[in-house]
């Protein structure tokens with residue numbers, strides 16, 4: 489367990505996870521139509537990639553040594569009835585066989601399927617703990633993006649940690665984000681959500697989230713849907729691992745974009 493966690497969380501205690509699992513409920517998401525091409529230039533800058541077994545098998549070179557966070561919940565789609573109605577999709581045998589450094593699954597607290605997703609989390613934790621595989625719980629909000637506020641997120645993170653998650657992924661919120669992190673006894677990483685308008689906006693929320701205790705990000709669309717994904721990931725990496733301010737990250741972004749760094 490400690491060894492796998494050390495693969496994910498770097499020596500400075502920080503982490504940059506790159507999720508490309510969106511197809512498991514959204515289909516061929518914009519700029520992720522060909523995952524192999526999307527991730528190739530970004531992999532050197534990520535501490536781990538998060539994806540499903542299907543994309544791992546078909547779109548990632550087996551010689552890849554970047555740690556893998558395997559998405560193991562699903563069974564719903566954006567055109568289906570309710571995104572919260574997820575089940576576990578991948579057996580522990582498969583998780584171990586694919587050499588995952590961690591697994592991730594969503595919990596939908598406050599939804600009709602709250603109980604189901606939380607019990608699935610406990611089942612996954614029971615199986616994964618036997619093999620030393622950390623579980624990262626994703627505090628999902630489905631289509632209800634307005635749920636991304638501190639009181640709700642703090643509730644979700646705490647419950648996920650209490651039920652055995654070793655890492656929790658949640659959303660950043662501008663108000664009282666420190667309360668979300670302080671109430672959670674395991675490391676918290678921030679998801680990006682839908683692409684926002686400017687790069688600086690991303691740098692500011694990543695920076696603020698880190699200042700308030702998050703250990704890093706699990707951030708996808710705001711990186712690979714950017715016109716300059718390499719510049720984005722390098723700037724975000726600098727905030728996480730080199731304490732860059734949003735302004736310094738923006739400068740680095742511009743330099744990489746101009747081919748000067």
Ligand code: R5P
Nearest residue numbers: 507510679680681707708709
């Ligand atoms: C949800 O769990 C998704 O599959 C993504 O892993 C997550 O939302 C992070 O990606 P993004 O930064 O694009 O929201």
